[in-house]
Amino acid sequence: MFNRRKFIKASALSASLLAIDRASAAAMIPNPSSLETVKPIVISTWDFGIAANQAAWKVLSTGGRALDAVEKGVHVPEADPKNQSVGYGGLPDRDGHVTLDACIMDDLGNCGAVAGLEHIMHPISVARLVMEKTPHVMLVGDGALQFALENGFKKQNLLTKESEKAWKEWLKTAKYAPVMNIENKLYDKAAPTKLPGNQYNHDTIGMLAIDAKGNISGACTTSGMAYKLHGRVGDSPIIGAGLYVDNEVGGATSTGVGEEVIRNVGSFLVVELMRQGYAPEDACKEAVMRIIKKKPEIAKGIQVGFLALNKKGEYGAYAIQKGFSYAVCTSQKNDLLIPGKSYY
Template sequence: MQRNNILYPGILLSFLALITAASESATPITKNRSLPLVINTWEFTEANSAAWFVLNQQPGGNALDALIEGCTTCERLQCDGTVGYGGSPDENGETTLDAMVMDGSNMNIGAVAGLKQIKDAISVARHVLEHTKHTLLVGDAASNFAEKMGFRRETLATNNSIDIWKTWRQNRCQPNYWLNVYPDPTKNCGPYKPISFDVLDNEDVHRYEYQIGRWNHDTIGMIVIDRNGQIYAGTSTNGAKHKIPGRVGDSPIPGAGAYADNEIGAAVATGDGDIMMRFLPALVAVEGLRAGRTPAVAAETAMQRIKRYYPDFSGGLVVVDRFGNYGAACVGMLKFPYSIVSGDATQKTRVEYKYCETSPSFL
């Protein structure tokens, strides 16, 4: 018995050591084959290509510079009218911007929300990251900060955004985001005043009729991983079209619009931000990776959790582990396109599609 007590544990420990050594020696060859990587929500291929170019300009290309250039490209191109200036006017006809940058090496974040009269939202977020001890700056104060950092104030309105707002007003401000107010927000413009809950029936209290989609309000969410495994995640958006002034969605909220951890991976979200920010899907997905789930399953789990409470919710999530394996999930749409490029510098951006699940498979 004494011999067994000594011998068997020794054999077991030696066997486990051999397995561990073999696994570790294989890691650089098999697991990092997909790096570097750039991936973003939707078919924003120009943004992906711009980030990829910066990432491959020099050995060990700068992931932060690549992320900023990718998102800035979308801001300049006004991707789908949902990113950058000249889109998604609020109830007053004004366009405001939200953006965030997260460093996966130290969990540091720079973000802006409700940014006014400054076009370069993602770059201002970078300045919050690099030049302050804060995480999030908002509204006019964020614009004042941007001016101090050398950015120039200019109008974010365009003829197109003004026409969108005028058409909405002519359509009696339909659709909008108001609930439990008078005059009836389904038929009239404001100003509105609250209705006491004791005079509302249950159906009125739970009214949720605003249908969203890609063309109404969405985001560019981008993840960049360099050859050394440094991860940055970022977002940029002009928010929800016809939003109540002051509204901020998920994009600049850590864990909602984006989340990154060099030890695990990253996730970026897009869709109905008012709902998504209540569930922190990017954080949930990254924690799913930490628990051993694949990127696809981690993404699906996070999205289906939202759908359980909001069956009509629409949104998508892209998830990448630290080795460059990726997956996506979506609900409330037929399919969700996202742009991806990885591997050696000769690779080109391609668009892949995730067909949305119609039932919760991972709850």
């Protein structure tokens, strides 16, 4: 038999539950303001990223394009003779040649790179010209130098007295055993180690930026592993390894032993993981874990780190070893150095 009183009570209860469910659902829907892109923003690897970020910020803060910002930003370490792992003053290969690698990528998916480039102060700018003036992605060695000279770059000696002295000291033993984890030595306060050839340096500088229009670009540049075999190229100039940008998702860059990054197409992997919903730090961690899982014994003695920035302006990093750091610059966070998390 139909009971009107019970029906009214049940209807009232259902309406209350529905209201609660709607309120809960509304609470789970992200506030549009929380999804607003943090822009502009620039992040880069290592402590020398602070000065690089300052140069990039001058472009971003005046409404400039992210591509211009990352190029100008990495010019700073490229021209710093005290930085023995990037550009001018970089430690040479085993034959005494300073060879530079760099790549750049914009929000439209355009990219350019140079590898094994000698005698040019700013390889990142040559890489940009490869992107903008040729149908190619990468030029190497003598061809890259010829292209640079034809486009107005000046040839100069990049081997400083300090780096030459370090190289000659290394030649006394000429032991081809590069210190692959030199980044950590700067942070080992308990037992700082004197490295052969005064190799107190970091590694690659990788930089990612979002401009005021919400577009992303990235740059990566290095003089490579100290005393490497002549002709060796690491991950830094390889799109998808040392750097990758997808304007719909975000960007990633890497630092450390490039061979392991190349084998795992590291930066592309990080971006694809962010596409699947991973937060930047989690995506970087997963890429690191791939390296450790494949070669656990090798991973114990090397450093690889990833840095990522997504479309929202969220950023994060993860490395195999402790000691990795990165710099962040926004209108709210100016020149902030953040230690990256690590597995070991």
